[in-house]
Amino acid sequence: MSDDATTAIGIDIGGTGIKGAIVDVATGELRSERVKLPTPQGGEPDDIVATVEQIIHALGEVPAGTPLGVCFPAAIVHGTTMSAANVSPSWIGLEAEKLFEERLGLEITFVNDADAAGYAEARYGAAKDVRGLVIMTTLGTGIGSALIHDGVLIPNAELGHMDVAGRRDFERRASYAAKERAHLNWKRWAARLQVYYGQLEKLMWPELFIVGGGVSKNHKHFLPLLRLRTPIVPAELRNNAGIMGAAALAAHAVGTSPHAPAAELVDKTKPED
Template sequence: MNEPRTLAIDIGGTGIKAALLDDAGSMIGERQRVPTPPKPVAPEDLVRAIDQVAAPLGTFERVSVGFPGYVRDGRVVTAPNLGTDVLAGFDLQSVLAEHLGKPVRVLNDADVQGFGAIKGRGLEMVLTLGTGAGTALFRDGEIMPHLELAHHPVSGNKTYDEYVGNAARRKKGKKAWNKRVVKVIEILRDVVRFDHLYIGGGNAKDITFELPPDVSIVPNTDGLTGGIRLWQKDPTAYQAADVPSGGAGSPPS
């Protein structure tokens, strides 16, 4: 019996990436990327972009999606960098399952990146630095769901998104932005008392300061490879939207 192949999708504020994973979570072939549709991103435009990025990858048996916002039972609650007004309430998980003809599991993108990065020991935290800022927390390898600090004030009335997101990096410059990241790490250490903090996302590459021993930068591909963990857990853990097993795995034309 052939091992199932997983279509892993990482939705970001500026780009949507996809790759096929084998049953161990290793990438099969090259990853694909398309630009994220213009904001606010309408549900149908998001699905169309997922079609586009997945089309070159071939067939698959299941789908994992990392979404940049708060997701509950596969349904979008917030999407600050895509457009909460148009996406709130959108059942991305069920819509994709019906559209692609395969079972789908959707989770916050920082959570998925964490699954690709963590070691499964102690209290581990993930901070993603991209268009905005995302967070995830794990205890002995188990996710502590719905931890989203992006909208929490971190300095005056500035949220994490506003303080260390991409707009702040471009406006303040790399040196000042790095000082802000140092401050965020110190705050998270005081509040969470993590054993290890993993920093990912597209802007992690712009960190120039020396990291303390309990902080490390992880590759952006963890946001894809972590998707395999969504299928290594109890099937009810993420409220998967399932479809009949005879469905076609390639995106419809």
């Protein structure tokens, strides 16, 4: 792909659905219709890869060498999935990036789903042009998280698993699922979120918190109840954030992004001996 190319494909794999689109990486706008298919029952690797193949084919003709980014609900280290959320446990320890590349016949950029969404918000959404540390959290079944510093992604932050106030994995108390399980009203849930974000603030001193997840559309019910030094705002990109972030990360990884951040975001080169 030429150095002035501005499009990439983004694929967002979730526990219930897999979606993809062609993205203008300069603006974050979708250049195609978004294609979505249900995640195969059981979430097995071969079945999910086959579904991704279907989505890519459904997107139609794209120029040869168009970057492809895939985001997935797991911690990912050197292309290996180290965990698995809402998919088969057979993903754990799997060289997933290699599996996708062999099956698709394409090089891909393989990233955590929360990282992709957070990077999209930093590039195109609520944290566009914000310098310093931005922390995005997604409040859903658990608490997903992403760290971006001066436009550069710091991958695999699992801030939902922090121990806070003597309680392990504080996402068990502060996620949206925890709110629903305990039948908490907005005020009581906000009190738990105050403890969580207050601890993050003391540890990291970010410039901005972004709150994503489906509940973010109801942000007026709980974000104003929080008392933090750090500004806290709802995510802007909603359901397309993973697609946009995966595409942007893929484009940057091969040097095609026309607005590269301050430092290399994804470096697939290996140091010389």
